[in-house]
Amino acid sequence: MDFLKARSTGLTLVLTVALALGLSLAPVPEALSPIPSLRRAGPVGPKLTALVLPASLTGKRPARPPSDTMVADAPGAPALPPEEEDEAPDAGAALADAPALPAVPTKPGIGLEELSAPTLARALELESLRERMGAQHVDIELNCRKAGADGACLEDGLAPFTRALAELRADTRRTPVRVVHLGDSLIASDYITDTVRDRLQERFGAGGKGFLFITRPASAGRWTRSGRGSDGWVIERLVDTKWPRDRVGWTGVAFSSSGGSQSTRYDVEGSRVAELFFLAQPASGSVALSVDGKTLQRVQTRGFSKTKSEAAFARVNLPEGAKTLSLTTSGKVELHGVSLETGAPGVVYDTVGLLGGMAEVYLRAQPAAFRAQLRQRKPSMVVLMVGGNEAFFYSRDRTTLDEVRQQMKDLVARVRANVPDAACLVMSPIDAGVRTMSGEAIPRRGSKEVGDIFREEARAGGCAFWDAYTAMGGEGSALRWLDEGLMLEDLVHPRAKGSDLLGHLLDLALQRAFAKSHAPLVPVSDTPGLQGADAALVKTFSRMSRREAGEALRLGISQLGASHTASHYFTDAVREVLAKRFGDAGRGFIAAGKPSQRLDAARVARELEGDWTVEDALEAPAGGLWGLTGVRAVGAPGAKLRIQFCKGCPDAKTPSGRLDLYTLDMPGAAAPDITVDGEPMPPDAPLPEPLAAPTVRVRSFPVSGPAHTVQVAAPANGGVTVLGASLEHDTPGVVLDALGLPGATAFNLRDMDAAAVDTQLTSRRPDLLVFWYGTNEANKADLDAAELRRDYTALIGRLRKATNAECLLVGPTDRLAQDANGRWSEAPALAPVLNTLPQVAKDAGCAYWSARAAMGGERSMLRWQRTQPALGHPDGVHLTPEGYARLAGAFVRDFLAAYEAHKKGQPTARVEDN
Template identity: 80%
Template sequence: MPPPTGPLRPPPSRQDRSPVRSPDDEAALDGESFDPPPKSQSHVALLDFLKARTTGLTLTLTVALALGLSLAPIPESWRPLPSLQQGPLGQKLLALVVPASFRGGRPAPLPEVDAASPDTPKSPALPEEDSPEDAGPEVATGPATPPPAVPTTPGIGLEELSAPTLARAVELEALRERMSAQHVDIEPNCRKARADGTCEEDGLAPFLRALGELRSDTRRSPVRVVHLGDSLVASDYITDVVRDRLQERFGSGGKGFLFITRPASAGRWTRSGRGSDGWEIARLVDTKWPRDRVGWTGVAFTASGPQNTKYDVEGSRVAELFFLAQPASGSVQLSVDGRPLQRVQTRGFSKTKSEAAFARVSIPEGAKTLTLTTSGKVELHGVTLETGTPGVIYDTVGLLGGMAEVYLRAQPAAFRAQLRQRKPAMVVLMVGGNEAFFYSRDRTTLDEVRAQMKELVSRVRANVPDAACLVMSPIDAGVRTMGGELVPRRGSKEVSDIFREEARLGGCAFWDAYSAMGGEGAALRWLEAGLMLEDLVHPRAKGSDLLGHLFDLALQRSFAKTHAPLVPVRDDSGLQGADTALPKTFDRLRRREAGEALRVGIAQLGASHTASHYFTDAVRGVLTQRFGDAGRGFIAAGKASPRLENARVARELVGDWKVEDALESAPGGLWGLTGIRAVGTPGAKLRIEFCKDCPEAKALSGRLDLYALDVPDTAAPEIRIDGEAMPPDAPLPEPLAAPTVRIRSFPVTGASHRVEVEAPSGSGVTVLGAALEYDRPGVVMDALGLPGSTAFTLRNMDAGAVDSQLASRRPDLLVFWYGTNEAGLADLDAAGLTRDYSALITRLRKATGNAECLLMGPTDRLQQDANARWTEAPALGSVLSVLPQVARDAGCAYWSPRAAMGGERAMLRWQRARPVLGHADGVHLTPEGYERLAASFARDFLAAYEQHKKGPPTAARMDGN
């Protein structure tokens, strides 16, 4: 059927027409420099004249001059008021002749309609790129600003966000409160009724069901969302927040639909390729829109000769080309990283008919760029990029000036074909702003608005009947009166009410963005707060982020109502209890930062997360950069390991060695701090090298400590420090009666040092490890981890040996990171873990002079069932319940790595992330994953430290400890 007609006259067909904005606005949007064109003599004279005169007579003369020049038969570019039909004359004259100071210090109002037609929605100014203050680094290496203290009431939707995303969400929550914006729930409505009139399935059900399948790992295809809208969607500032959050919670399926090149001369490139200059562009919003050719994608990109466009495809494995198959059409060569991949013929089978068509290709793993090069005349509509794995894909198509009526211009068959090709789980319709504008200007009626939205909802439901659909209301907007007063614009509430009703009648869910923003007058408040552009229609980047935040949390609340947590335990994010548990540590860091020559020791005990060194290396880097580096600390004896290379540490075993660990041995026994000992036979050699290839630092002094076992009736090992043989040990006053841990300390000079140990002839040697510290202030952080161990493993090691070695490390802070392996124990004794872990912490704190303590919980841990589906580790819920209580009872701070990862099923999402963050075993992380987790920990630790500095002096400060 033909598209409905209304009072709207489309804009002219000129391609790539710039939105109405100042040159400075456009330069800010593009992120490029802008050299304004030279002003005509008429402009210069007029501006000089205005600057020199401000009296009423001058204003009158200026208006007359402006009118005269604008109506005179001179070139259009010379006119002070080009095309007087562009908009309300009074506003144009006011903007031209009244100084900004007379208008509240703000720039002149932008025209309310398109520059080419009084009846066409403007091509709006899109929100500018984020300013530096809008986004901070993931890890603060300088003074950190703690997150705002905002009540994050459980249930508003903040669950399952990783630490950096949650920190940003908390900031947006603080902004929401300041702006009186509201959490507004989605109205699900009913899409399928029973015979008795009750609702069998609501409007969101297919989408929420698909997300649940991703969550339970029963879905092997992506969950796609198609989001259609106007300029608010074209900027991708609202939808990018929603996309990022959904992909973080449920996994990413890829970038989704992208235009061939940017369909307007301003705005962001994020949802398009970067095309050559010769593409001819026709849009549904244009006067001669591409009839009988384009579906909901809305834009046709035509090449009459060779043209190309490039896409960043890192992480993508599947691409699909959307094009028009037509008679005598040409071809498109697809190339990956400069190498031909596949040629797509766009010629249709019919000799007379054109129709929407698609070509799907596989992208080689590791590909970085995909290039499309045309040959002959072709018409392309876009490209989709996907990872080929389960996850969320969020397509956005925003048309500048878009309305329900504009999307109804799409050729019905193409609309249906393109929508069905995407197989969406949900379609979102976000228009209404331009409808409200036309209604406020009496250029349309509410009946026409209702009829157009009814038809668009009907078309979506008919074309993809199994998909959820959701209608969003327009947001609030404002206008300036002739007197310069800012007032709410008429029409937003009326259009919102119509959309709510049509969503209900059409079986679509509805979200009231107008009320979420704050209702009538919100646009004026947002302008005052810098969240709105001067046009009073479009939010700036931060305002758009807030709208995306509110919509995302509404979606998450809807999901939570129908999907109970698989691990029903509250898992709070952030560093908990630090204010009372870590005052001495924070005071020492404060004094160190103020210039005192202090050493701050941190010893982290744990399992493989600690033993891998990736996490501790990243945290150590942040802390030493800020507070100073006092040395690498303890390194266990053992084989060569690539995990130590980033820290410039090297190990080597030569000869016959056996590396033993406490996990595989009977309880008791003398072990090094990591639960490891290296036992060598006569003549075996061990080498540990610190700060390998570091620059010379002759003025730097320090000490190198060797940890080993002295055994009765055996000769002492031969020890070399930096190639120099050390003198033999002096005889002990009394012969050894049993093996004993011995710590030998050697003064050293410089940054790089090497200790070598050789077993004497006739006897062996047992080495536990070595440590390097410098005689300079700063942080020393020891990583004391044994793969596969639990808190029970540390408990079972000889207490005297552990306590004496740990005391020698002089920690101010003990960090315990156990729990991930305990979560995998099907027969875990939760009461025993509480009792034994608490006793262990008490004992080690006493041995180290009452060092402060911090407990870290488990990462998210999954395991595969018989059907290869990922399920929660059997004791994960128990561990998540026990460890925070153990920390509270022991007077320790607590930090949840699982919450920082994003909570429930975070491991599944980290496995599917690009780059991959979660290991395929469902237990460990990749190096990139550990580094990201360390960034989250460092952020929370330093935020708590900064908060502590603002508090009153503690007893530790006042007594000088």
């Protein structure tokens, strides 16, 4: 029976479309043509064939229909391509001719602040595209939602939303900030809104996926905002000719099992709370909820009334680590959707896009259900994004502007009345086009007129307003977007990249609105990107370029710092990328010390046998003799220390190399027993003069092959002090030393014996010194910023003079401290450190890169802690291995982008005075 019904519907659709196409080609006025021409110019035959014949006959999949109204008027028609990206040009095609991107934003204040480095890189691409397309940054018109007796505005239209975001940022809110975004087909596949959601969650924390349909409400489109349901669901939508009256609220779609068992499945990784939206009705059945195949709960959907049906909800907690949630019905059941949340503070952004959606369509919702569903979500903001279909109907003389005005007035009033404490934002329709009978594409009338009405009704109703039409570029922008591959052939729907651009513009408008209402928690200028590289890294970039051209040379990089460096996670990720591009010249320096799992990934192992004391410079008096990491391992007689490089690596024919051993030799002490790969090393050659004081000694041993083990044994009649070892190959490429001491500051490195440090660092032959201090300085309530600037600059100058190396400073990550109530705030000296280090870089002639800005700026640590998987450590100071890897990726991307710009002779950003 279902097959016959589907076949009948398909034949009807073919005849309907054929008739519409025939009328479109007939010599009638454009306003009476049901479907505009399908190409900018030229023959339309192939497009007509593609529309009339099924994809199975043409070998092509169906295109998105030329307007939202076709979906509403022709149920069963393919609504959206399954994956729009597949139809769009290659991902980089639209930007192929774009000018080179700046290393940092060139227009402060447009809303690019607080984006992590990967997101910022994508945002800069979209900025380049925006400039080329003539799209505009348009501020949200805040309007007034609450006025005083004297007429003065007490609260603007976005205030509840921006206030809630500020509470998230200040860590005073323990519930999610929810947004309910209602719209038409422009967001039915979650384009536009996915960009906004991702960025809001990045800036303020992710609260979960939000509301999702039971299964796709249309026969095509992305699955991102729905479960994957079985085939037997009966689907009724507000946009249908016979919509589900008196049952459905703003969710807009009813999914019924009609007595048979149906199911759907969701990916719930990271979610801890699920809420089922359903219709409670007489004689209704039940829904079994299962997590990872195990039954969790059964929800009875029967209502208390024997005659009345009403919207209802069931909330369940999901076990930690849950991966999938399955719903299975029993009996007659009607479901509306499921919301998924993390249970933690953050942004939850619900998207409900109805194909053919209009203000009038959402007004079809049963008022009580609309109210119940909206109040259940407790939104901080409701977004109304319709107008495209209103403009289409108006352009065809099938509605009037008065009707459009009344419908939007009523929808705004319904939203305000149902959730009076929520902000509301009304958006104008975007520009669209039509085609003349000759095939010429021209702007479609109606978009601006409808947008003007929406602006007036938003102001009158106390809602904010965003002019998407002007942001897109105004009249004719749809034609320009079509030419650039940003618009589908229907001249109504943007492709994925065009939708990304619209989402980018809306997000930045929201960020500017938030910035106007929110004072920074710490007053700093924390600029993203690599600054000052074109002047500070000339020799480094030259060596990289020569190496890439085939010259056999070594690029030495030594990174000095605290625990971020000592963990090795960051430097391992950076080394891997650079070595793949420029060659691998060896592991470099490994400090003496205890066994550490942090070295496992790099196949490095340390072992201590016997009586050893591992000392560090943190609590020692100034001036001590230490290894490059501020550590020394002191062994009693007979004690043995082993450092193994490339543990478990297969034997391979590699060029020769050298293994260096760093020790602290004592006057009159016997030489240690040293073996390399099990072979005793020959005795040391006599020194020209006996040692008069403890002295750093670097012994070099020739080796070949990738894997080597050096063992140091203290003589029976004395001890030994080992500082570390290094391995390099006689191959061109990169050597990157990780020289970090947990808890260290730049003052600790300053206070170590200068000659010992300079000697060891010079032996490492660095071309580039990377300094990553500041995170621990930020925790010093009594920090003297002037002393930090003076002494850190002098330290860098001394080490540069000793090594003749260039330099790059890395600023601190975001550092937070937690009080007794569990509330987070900035480390006491974070602001002065962030303001001082760029000046140190400028004074010392170094490039500068802000790790905090790359994380996303203000309170980014809090958000990194709450992501899935977590990127920030619970201590508010360190990152997880995944977090260090992500930060390293951001650093390498900016470093190589500056290198590429330098090769092309393009300036990078300079370090600015604060």
